[in-house]
Every structure is written in C-alpha cells, then in structure tokens.
Amino acid sequence: GENVEQHPSTLSVQEGDSAVIKCTYSDSASNYFPWYKQELGKRPQLIIDIRSNVGEKKDQRIAVTLNKTAKHFSLHITETQPEDSAVYFCGGTGGSYIPTFGRGTSLIVHP
Amino acid sequence: DAGITQSPRHKVTETGTPVTLRCHQTENHRYMYWYRQDPGHGLRLIHYSYGVKDTDKGEVSDGYSVSRSKTEDFLLTLESATSSQTSVYFCAISEWFFGPGTRLTVL
Numbered sequence: 001g002e003n004v005e006q007h008p009s010t011l012s013v014q015e016g017d018s019a020v021i022k023c024t025y026s027d028s029a030s031n032y033f034p035w036y037k038q039e040l041g042k043r044p045q046l047i048i049d050i051r052s053n054v055g056e057k058k059d060q061r062i063a064v065t066l067n068k069t070a071k072h073f074s075l076h077i078t079e080t081q082p083e084d085s086a087v088y089f090c091g092g093t094g095g096s097y098i099p100t101f102g103r104g105t106s107l108i109v110h111p
Numbered sequence: 112d113a114g115i116t117q118s119p120r121h122k123v124t125e126t127g128t129p130v131t132l133r134c135h136q137t138e139n140h141r142y143m144y145w146y147r148q149d150p151g152h153g154l155r156l157i158h159y160s161y162g163v164k165d166t167d168k169g170e171v172s173d174g175y176s177v178s179r180s181k182t183e184d185f186l187l188t189l190e191s192a193t194s195s196q197t198s199v200y201f202c203a204i205s206e207w208f209f210g211p212g213t214r215l216t217v218l
Contacts, residue, residue: 043209099144
C-alpha cells in the first residue's frame with residue numbers, strides 16, 4: 001500500500017511569515033493528494049487538494065505544489081495568522097480508494 | 112459537514128466489555144472507513160467498506176470487527192475492549208470527509 005511521510009512534525013513561525021509542510025509518497029499510482037487542518041478536539045477538515053494532472057493549486061493564502069517525478073507534494077501557507085495554528089495532515093491513495101495519511105505537522109503561529 | 116455523524120461522541124467503558132460505535136452517512140457514498148487517532152501515530156486505518164456487506168482489514172484491525180448491512184451505516188465493534196484501544200475514532204467517507212469523532216476511554 002501507499003506510504004506517506006510528512007515533515008516537519010512541528011513548525012513554529014512568527015505571524016506574517018510563510019510556512020511550508022512537505023510530504024513524500026511511495027506509490028507512483030497515487031493520483032489524489034489532500035491536505036487537512038485539524039484543530040484541537042475537532043475533526044480533520046479538508047482545506048485543499050490536488051490531482052496528479054496538476055502541478056500547483058492555490059486558494060487565497062494556501063497553495064499545494066506537486067512534483068510527481070520526485071514523489072513529493074507540499075502545502076504552502078503565506079501571511080500566517082494565529083488562527084492558522086493547528087495540526088496539518090497530508091494524504092495519498094496509492095491508486096486505490098484506501099487513504100493513507102502522514103503523521104501530521106503541528107503548526108504554531110506566534111503573534 | 113458532508114452528512115456524516117458518529118455515535119456515541121464520548122464513551123467510557125471497562126476492560127473486557129464489548130463496544131459498538133456507529134457511523135451514519137446521508138451522502139450515499141460507497142466507501143466508508145474507520146480510523147483511530149493517537150498521539151505520535153496520526154490516523155491509522157482499522158477497517159474499511161466498499162459496499163454493503165463488503166469489508167476489509169486495515170493496518171490495525173486486531174481486536175476490531177465491522178459490519179455494513181446498509182449503505183448509510185458502518186458499525187465498528189470492539190469485541191473485548193482493552194486499555195490499548197483508548198483512542199479517538201473517526202469515520203470517513205469517499206472523498207475523505209470525516210465524521211466528528213468518538214472519544215473512547217477503556218478503564
């Protein structure tokens with residue numbers, strides 16, 4: 001099955017800085033890559049996703065880039081705000097319908 | 112949120128007792144999944160279903176069973192609960208929307 005590795009496990013930034021979280025995957029058949037934000041005590045919420053036929057996707061302050069050759073994809077958050085503080089997860093499918101997730105990145109944005 | 116609910120939301124039980132968690136969806140999705148979430152381990156797949164009465168194991172299936180008798184309901188049963196099964200359990204459906212979670216404590 002798919003194996004998804006996520007780095008870093010913790011990321012601390014100052015408000016207004018950019019944050020980048022990277023995930024690598026093992027199965028070249030993976031074609032869908034979602035990112036989730038999970039606030040304390042709540043469910044993971046899908047914030048952005050990308051499919052394998054696209055290299056980059058943006059939605060306001062967040063963007064995801066995909067490098068299929070290197071098998072990695074990254075979440076970019078610009079102009080970070082304290083409310084961006086949360087745990088972020090990436091996912092992959094390995095060409096199946098079975099989602100596999102990274103272990104999460106705890107993002108802390110200091111005011 | 113994507114028409115997916117879980118019950119109960121919180122449960123405290125004792126070691127050795129059976130426990131059943133319910134996931135209910137109103138989206139008519141074919142695929143449904145049960146995950147557990149623990150610090151340091153992220154989300155780990157317990158079981159999944161790809162249709163009524165069609166289920167398969169995930170990476171941490173020992174001690175758990177599932178059933179899906181109709182499209183909208185996916186049940187997770189801990190046959191004899193152990194303290195290692197204390198966790199937060201999330202159900203998810205196709206396109207990977209998550210339910211609100213069930214916090215289970217096994218004493």
